[in-house]
Amino acid sequence: MKKVVVLGGGVGGTIVANIVSRRLKKDANVTLVDKSGKHIYQPGFVYVAFGDEQIHNIIRDEGSLLNKDCKLIIKEATKIDPKDRKVVLDDGQSLDYDYLVIATGSRIVPEEVKGLKEGAHHFYDAEAAEKLRQALIAFAGGKVVVGVGGVPYKCPPAPAEAACQLDYYFKKRGIRDKVQIEFLSPLPRVFPLEAVNPFVTKIFEEKEVAYHTFFNVDYVDPEAKKVYSLEGESVDYDLLILVPPHRGAKVIEESGLGDRGGWIPTDKYTLQAKGFDDVYVVGDATDIPISKAGATAHYEAKIAANNIITQITGAGSLKHYDGKVRCFCDAGFKKGISLSFDYTHPPKPPSNLSLSAYLGKVILNKMYWLTIPSGRF
Ligand SMILES: Cc1cc2nc3c(=O)[nH]c(=O)nc-3n(C[C@H](O)[C@H](O)[C@H](O)COP(=O)(O)OP(=O)(O)OC[C@H]3O[C@@H](n4cnc5c(N)ncnc54)[C@H](O)[C@@H]3O)c2cc1C
Numbered sequence: 491m492k493k494v495v496v497l498g499g500g501v502g503g504t505i506v507a508n509i510v511s512r513r514l515k516k517d518a519n520v521t522l523v524d525k526s527g528k529h530i531y532q533p534g535f536v537y538v539a540f541g542d543e544q545i546h547n548i549i550r551d552e553g554s555l556l557n558k559d560c561k562l563i564i565k566e567a568t569k570i571d572p573k574d575r576k577v578v579l580d581d582g583q584s585l586d587y588d589y590l591v592i593a594t595g596s597r598i599v600p601e602e603v604k605g606l607k608e609g610a611h612h613f614y615d616a617e618a619a620e621k622l623r624q625a626l627i628a629f630a631g632g633k634v635v636v637g638v639g640g641v642p643y644k645c646p647p648a649p650a651e652a653a654c655q656l657d658y659y660f661k662k663r664g665i666r667d668k669v670q671i672e673f674l675s676p677l678p679r680v681f682p683l684e685a686v687n688p689f690v691t692k693i694f695e696e697k698e699v700a701y702h703t704f705f706n707v708d709y710v711d712p713e714a715k716k717v718y719s720l721e722g723e724s725v726d727y728d729l730l731i732l733v734p735p736h737r738g739a740k741v742i743e744e745s746g747l748g749d750r751g752g753w754i755p756t757d758k759y760t761l762q763a764k765g766f767d768d769v770y771v772v773g774d775a776t777d778i779p780i781s782k783a784g785a786t787a788h789y790e791a792k793i794a795a796n797n798i799i800t801q802i803t804g805a806g807s808l809k810h811y812d813g814k815v816r817c818f819c820d821a822g823f824k825k826g827i828s829l830s831f832d833y834t835h836p837p838k839p840p841s842n843l844s845l846s847a848y849l850g851k852v853i854l855n856k857m858y859w860l861t862i863p864s865g866r867f
Pocket of ligand 1: 497498499500501502503523524525526527528529530531532533534535536565566567568593594595596613614615644645648739740741772773774775782783784785786787817818
C-alpha cells in the first residue's frame with residue numbers, strides 16, 4: 491500500500507483525497523490533515539457581509555465531506571521535509587508518505603498594512619464578514635471606499651464584485667443617493683483580467699462607482715479616515731473595505747519551501763513542486779501566476795489526483811493542467827458575468843450582464859456541498 495498524505499481540507503485537498511481514496515482502495519492509504527477540521531465555502535463570505543447568507547451555512551465538518559476510505563487527522567502540520575518524505579504535526583507526531591499533496595491555501599496578513607486592522611473592514615474571513623455586515627447596517631450615508639490592500643489575493647474579481655454589491659445593497663435600502671462608492675485598484679485598470687476590463691469599467695460607470703487605478707495601498711490612518719498609496723496619493727473615506735494582503739501557509743515558510751510570499755514553486759503543467767516528483771501542489775498554495783480561486787483548485791486537484799493514481803498503478807496516462815478556470819461573478823440585481831479561460835485563451839468579455847451567469851453562481855452556491863468536494867464533477 492502506498493501512503494498518500496494530503497495537507498489541507500479546503501477545495502483542492504478534499505477533491506484529491508476523495509478521488510485517490512475512492513479509486514485506489516486496495517493500493518493506497520490516504521490521510522488528510524487539516525488544522526481546523528472545518529471546510530469553508532469562502533465565496534459565501536461576500537453574501538454574509540451583505541446580509542444574504544449566514545456563517546453556519548457556509549461551514550461544514552471536513553469529516554462529513556470525505557469518503558470513508560480516507561483518514562482525517564485534525565492537527566496542524568508544522569514541518570514538511572520532502573527529502574525525508576515526512577510531515578511533522580503540532581503534537582510532534584510524524585507522518586511518512588510516498589506521495590504528498592500540499593493544499594494549504596493562503597492566509598490573510600492584515601497586520602502587514604499599518605492601520606488596516608483598526609481602520610478597515612474586509613470580507614476575507616467569517617469574523618470580518620460578520621463585522622462588515624454590522625457596519626453596513628449602521629451606515630446611513632457617506633463615502634464607501636473598497637479596494638485591494640496587497641497582491642496576490644484570492645478570487646481576483648471579488649473586490650469589483652463587492653463594489654457592484656454595494657451599489658445593489660444601498661439601492662435596496664433606498665439610500666444610494668446618500669452614498670458615494672469609490673474603488674481602488676493597484677493595477678493600471680479596474681479589473682485584473684485585461685480582456686474583461688473595458689466591460690467592467692463600463693459597468694462601474696453605469697453604476698456610478700468611481701475608480702482610482704494604480705493605487706497601491708501603503709497605510710491607513712484610522713483617525714483621519716484616509717488611506718494612503720505608495721504612489722503618494724490619499725483618499726478619504728467614511729467606511730473602508732480593503733482586501734488584506736495574502737501569504738502562503740506558515741508551514742510552507744517554516745519548512746523553507748516557499749518563495750518570498752510563501753508560495754511554492756510549482757510546475758504549472760504537472761503541478762509537482764519543483765525538484766520533487768512525489769510532491770504535488772494545488773490551489774492557492776502554488777506560485778503559478780493564475781487566479782487564486784476555488785475553480786483553479788478544483789481543476790488542478792483533478793489533474794493531481796489522476797497523476798498520483800497513474801504513478802501508483804502504472805495504468806492510464808499522466809495529464810497536464812492547461813490553466814483552466816471558470817468563475818461566476820454576481821453584479822447585483824440578479825445579473826452577473828461568467829468567465830472561462832486557460833493559459834492560452836484569455837476570457838472573452840461578455841456583451842451584457844446576464845441572468846444566466848447570476849443563476850450559475852446561485853446554483854453553485856447551493857449545490858457546492860453535494861458536488862465539488864466529492865471530486866465527481
Ligand atoms: C471572499 C471570497 C470570495 C471568493 N469567491 C470565489 C469565487 O467566487 N470563485 C472561486 O473560484 N473562488 C473564490 N474564492 C477563492 C477560493 O475560496 C479559494 O481560492 C479556495 O478556497 C482555495 O482552495 P485551496 O484548497 O487552495 O485552499 P482552502 O480552501 O483555503 O483550504 C486550505 C485548507 O488548508 C488548511 N491548512 C492550512 N495550513 C495548514 C496546516 N499547516 N496544517 C493543516 N491544515 C492546514 C486550512 O485549515 C484550510 O482548511 C473566494 C475567496 C474569498 C475569501
